[in-house]
Amino acid sequence: MIEKPKIEEILDVIVKKEQISDYLLVVYGPLNQDVLVSTIRLAESKLRLQQFPQGLISKTKAICAEILQNINKHQFKHDTYQPYLVIGSKDHTLFIYAGNIISEKSKAIITEKLENYLSIKEENFKSFYTNAFKNAVLTEDGNAGLGLLEMFYRSNRNFKYNINKLSENLFSFNLNIELSQQLVPQS
Amino acid sequence: MARLEIEATTSTPEIILDPGAKTLQIKGICTPENPRLFFDPLFEAMELFQKNNDRILIEICLDYFNTGSSKCLLNLFYMISNNQQMKQNSEVNWVIEDSDPDIKESGLLFEEITGLKFNYPNNKSLL
Numbered sequence: 001m002i003e004k005p006k007i008e009e010i011l012d013v014i015v016k017k018e019q020i021s022d023y024l025l026v027v028y029g030p031l032n033q034d035v036l037v038s039t040i041r042l043a044e045s046k047l048r049l050q051q052f053p054q055g056l057i058s059k060t061k062a063i064c065a066e067i068l069q070n071i072n073k074h075q076f077k078h079d080t081y082q083p084y085l086v087i088g089s090k091d092h093t094l095f096i097y098a099g100n101i102i103s104e105k106s107k108a109i110i111t112e113k114l115e116n117y118l119s120i121k122e123e124n125f126k127s128f129y130t131n132a133f134k135n136a137v138l139t140e141d142g143n144a145g146l147g148l149l150e151m152f153y154r155s156n157r158n159f160k161y162n163i164n165k166l167s168e169n170l171f172s173f174n175l176n177i178e179l180s181q182q183l184v185p186q187s
Numbered sequence: 188m189a190r191l192e193i194e195a196t197t198s199t200p201e202i203i204l205d206p207g208a209k210t211l212q213i214k215g216i217c218t219p220e221n222p223r224l225f226f227d228p229l230f231e232a233m234e235l236f237q238k239n240n241d242r243i244l245i246e247i248c249l250d251y252f253n254t255g256s257s258k259c260l261l262n263l264f265y266m267i268s269n270n271q272q273m274k275q276n277s278e279v280n281w282v283i284e285d286s287d288p289d290i291k292e293s294g295l296l297f298e299e300i301t302g303l304k305f306n307y308p309n310n311k312s313l314l
Binding site for chain 2: 033034036037040054055056058059061062065066069072073130133134136138139140141142143144146147149150154
């Protein structure tokens with residue numbers, strides 16, 4: 001997992017530890033809604049070029065939309081640490097790495113959610129997801145609070161994360177999602 | 188009531204509610220920063236539409252959408268499914284590009300939750 005979110009270190013970690021053979025997309029630094037849409041369009045084009053199946057492309061787009069939207073809504077300005085999104089592949093499996101800075105309050109919320117998702121047995125996860133979706137309430141600013149759950153569900157729980165302390169109230173949140181072609185249901 | 192037309196942007200879909208034809212079409216990308224604000228005009232128009240109509244054909248052709256929009260779509264379907272007459276007479280065409288199983292799975296979830304009749308046509312718009 002990534003512990004030092006500077007872009008050269010991020011890529012170094014991915015190469016050495018995760019052994020990604022192909023980088024498909026690297027986005028680094030502050031973003032807005034236009035960058036979000038452009039990034040997803042570029043990711044789709046790269047995946048089509050590499051002839052990934054449609055279902056995997058759709059999963060990647062949906063997951064990246066949640067990741068980038070979270071970063072866009074909750075990004076902190078920081079001199080050293082910047083948000084990032086990296087999509088790589090190895091042997092027809094896609095790897096999505098992303099990270100951003102979060103507050104102590106967000107850390108508590110994210111940790112509670114993710115640990116809860118991880119504790120749910122695989123056979124119960126679909127019904128948990130369905131119930132959470134049915135019961136979610138949109139906030140005034142349009143948040144459903146389902147982004148992390150969506151990433152978990154669409155990746156079939158191939159989701160790892162870590163949170164590292166940067167300063168008194170700031171933390172880096174890093175996630176790693178693996179999407180294999182076996183995840184794509186038959187059409 | 189008047190026809191509702193919302194033009195597509197880079198992050199929001201085209202929406203056309205045609206009371207004469209009794210159809211609603213939502214097409215494009217759906218990642219508004221605030222889905223609630225974006226869908227509010229549609230919800231208001233649908234409330235008016237339901238007062239004088241007992242059926243609708245909804246066609247949805249979305250490239251991708253965020254979870255906030257997904258929740259708004261569920262609320263839209265609930266508006267139909269909570270009215271028994273509307274529910275019986277209405278259908279949703281959940282259009283799938285390139286036989287996309289992931290997009291179809293999202294439609295199946297809406298169908299399971301709301302009990303509305305969903306069709307899964309490929310690629311081309313039926314409206």
